[in-house]
Amino acid sequence: MGLLxxxxxxxxxxxxxxxxxxxxxxxxxxxxxxSVGLAIVVAVPLGILATRNERAKSVVMSVGNVSQTIPTLAIIALVFPLLGLGFLPALVGLFTYALLPILTNTVAGLENVDESTVEAARGMGMTENQILRRIKLPLALPVIFAGIRTSAVLNVGTAYLAFFIGGGGLGVWVITGISLFDTPQLLAGAIPGALLAIGLDSLFALVEGRLSGESAAGQSPVSG
Incomplete structure (x- = not known):
């Protein structure tokens, strides 16, 4: 059978x-x-905390690094006695795997904001929370979204492993296709996953562009 x-x-x-x-x-x-949504909710505040306290940064980054090095299937095995099989343990594994890119990019984005801009805002009487909300986060947004896009693309591929614990997803076709040497079934599950990864990356890039444009247009150091 030829490729076509x-x-x-x-x-x-x-x-x-x-x-x-x-x-x-x-x-x-x-x-x-x-999983990516939950990772954003957890990782962005942790990243903000890490930029404000060196001890907290050490702990947060260590936890993030550990979460990335543990294979998703190992995490699933660890939570299996508590959560059993199905959607939830798969979600926990994917959530854990999505944390580090968002966390590290949040820290990097906030720490790389030009210090002279921050000092100018302080000179205008802005509080640290105002500086964070109106200066640092808008300027760090592209870097943070780069981490979100990375997590989304990684999790599209990692979600195929949900098949092994009854979590469903396109892995059902891919793993079954591999087991049965059924190439059409395998490709029918794999190709949509690749297109999904491209689509989500493009979607988050579009959201990033919209939010960055709104931040640039609607916020300034001297606005109330």
Whole structure:
């Protein structure tokens, strides 16, 4: 079977199993978006805390580094006695894996804000919280979003592992296709995942651009 025939067979498999595909895609997308969303909620405040206290920074970055080095399946194995099989343990593993890129980029973005800009804001009487909200975060936004985009793309691929603990997602087709030497089924699960990663990266880039534009237009050191 030639390459074009293989892709045609994968497309045919996807079309003939479209209802199942939509269900798996929804599960996959939910795992990625919820895990990254939770990681943003946790990692951005921790990154802000880390820039304000060196001891906190050491602890936060150490925890972030550990979370990245532990394989997702190992995390799933650790939480399995508490959470069992299914969506939740897969979500915990993906959430843990998504933390570090967002955390490190938040710290880097905030710490790399030009100090002269910060000092000028202090000279105008702005408090540290005002400086954070109106100066540092808007300027650090592109770097923070780079971490979010990295986490989203990584988790699209990592979410395939949810299959092993009954978490669903496109890994059902990919792992089953590998086990059965069914290349069309494998590609029918893998290609949409690659397109999903590209799509999410583009979506977050668009959101970043909109937010950066609004921050530049609507905020200034001297505005109330």
């Amino acid at each position: 025939d293989t892709f045609a067979a994968a497309y045919s498999y996807l079309v003939t199993h479209s209802d199942e595909f939509l269900g798996l895609l929804e599960e996959h997308l939910t795992l990625v978006l919820v």
